[in-house]
Amino acid sequence: MRRPALILVAGVAAAVLAYAGVYYSRTADCCHKTQGGAPELAWLKQEFGLGDAEFKRIAEMHDSYLSGCAERCHRIDLKNQEVAQLLAATNHITPEIEKALAEAALLRADCQKKMLQHFYDVSQTMPSEQGRRYLAWVQKQTIPADSHSQMHH
């Protein structure tokens, strides 16, 4: 009576161990990346098959772009506050409001231009085929064809 029970338990234990072993061995690098300092960049490296030198250069470009991006975001925030104050002070479009809205639009356009330039720089640092793939992907993600997206600051 004990031997069949042991075989049954051994089968279940073998299945559980096999499941856990395969699962953790296949996802170990994935978890390691998620817990790392810059998992998004680690993902970029793996997804686009970057070498160490290319990755280092792209990481530097990424940091430089983000610091500039934060500065541009700050300027847009200030301009948005200015527009809000102007709008609160009147109930029709004044020349000051028109000017502030135009300046805010210019700031957003500048922000988008810098973003696109960053994508081009990154893609050109990658191997050519991967660069094309990156550019197509990132443009599709950030600039949809019929975009009505708003900035969120």
Next chain:
Amino acid sequence: MQSDQSLRQTLQQWKVDAPLPPRFQEQVWRRIELSEAQVELPAWLRLWNRLSTALTRPSLAASYVTLLLLSGVLAGYLQAHISRTHASGDMAARYVQMVSPFQSPHH
């Protein structure tokens, strides 16, 4: 009459050389016990008895363990594939949020 005599002689000379299967006596007694007790046993116990009888056969026991082992490997592989796909999608979305001020949330 003559043929009965001849048959009896042949049977007396007949010797079985083939070895009995492993745990033959145990299994015989087990089947006798089971057949006697079959009537009053509940269904799950009858199933267990049939299963445990089957598992005394080494080939079936090995097949059972192997099947479960392979099922575990396959389930682990598929689940890991799903997890990796999700993680990759999450990382891609985070990258896009990080580099694009037109995605939320940003900075």
